[in-house]
Amino acid sequence: MIIFYILAAVLGLGILYQALSSFVDARRSLPPGRIIDAGAGKLHLDERGAGDPVVVLESGIAASSMSWALVQPRVAEFTRVASYDRAGLGWSGRASAPRSIEQMVGELAALLRAANLQPPYVLVGHSFGGLLIRAFAHLHPAQVAGLVFVDPVSLRLWADCPPGERRRLRLGVSLSRRGAFLARLGVVRAALALLASGGRRLPQWIARASAPRATGFLASMIGQVQKLPPSLRPMVRAHWSHPKSFLAMGAYLECLPASAREALAMQIPAKIPFVILSASTATPDEMDERNAWAAQASKGRHIVVEETGHWILLERPDVVADAVQEIVELARGRLRI
Secondary structure, eight states: OHHHHHHHHHHHHHHHHHHHHHHHHHHHSOOSSEEEEOSSSEEEEEEEOOOSSEEEEEOOTTOOGGGGTTTHHHHTTTSOEEEEOOTTSTTSOOOSSOOOHHHHHHHHHHHHHHTTOOSOEEEEEETHHHHHHHHHHHHOGGGEEEEEEESOOOHHHHHTOOHHHHHHHHHHHHHHHHHHHHHHTTHHHHHHHHHHTTOOHHHHHHHHHHOGGGHHHHHHHHHHHHTSOGGGHHHHHHHHTSHHHHHHHHHHHHHHHHHHHHHHTOOOOTTOOEEEEEETTOOHHHHHHHHHHHHTOSSEEEEEETTOOSOHHHHOHHHHHHHHHHHHHHHHHHHTO
16 A cells, blocks of 8 residues: 555656646747647747748658758758648647648648748658658649658658568557656656756666667667757757657657558659758668659759768758758749749
């Protein structure tokens, strides 16, 4: 009985710690830009620079607008550029509808209309974001002036998921739901706070004890966060201390195979120029798939960025910005005709 009371007290303290800290986060981690009601929910949009066409940055599957922190200021030097958080991620509100290509593309289109950002746009997508900008170009070709794919997710792989990848996805969804539960109890917040202060052993023990298969994900997450400017790291920790982020990640992971199957059937319109940037660590199958995209297009190029991993936008933001500028200049030339 004593153990029960001790456990209840610990859980109560964890919930109180999470509630008070979330209250503080809401006042300290204020969003850059603005929160816009896009019809299906409130989405965060961060705009910078001036000029046309507007560049729109689409993040990876569980990433926020902060993943573009090193690219967006460079692009803002030559045109207007907007990053945003998909529903459930970053500063955006929770998703109000199931995740599907039509829903996600529709939410982005509604956000751009509500923000009074006029087409045609240059869309830039990293990883899962590449799938979404391809779908946007197919569904709204008149609104797209060009595309830049930054190490895009493989449509072939995820459309026809082999058993190993299906298990990996199921594990990711399961860990996301467990992460949301632990976030409600303040466990995720405590582990991230310890990591930020330099501790390693206790957070790793917490990860092993609460979700033994999550240690690899934790290490990957830490590595990605460390590539961001130090000033942004507290905000990333605040976002991932909230169950909303984990629930959103699980929803996006769950919709990946169906989204890939749909996107695979959505061809990029021939008139739209694009550049694909591949990490040097991309697999041969991924390289072949991207070469095929470029070969089928009249204005498509595939570039391998040497000595980079999947997070090219954090490792070589200059290369990404240069590719965006190339497409912007092409669009400006066409618009002047």
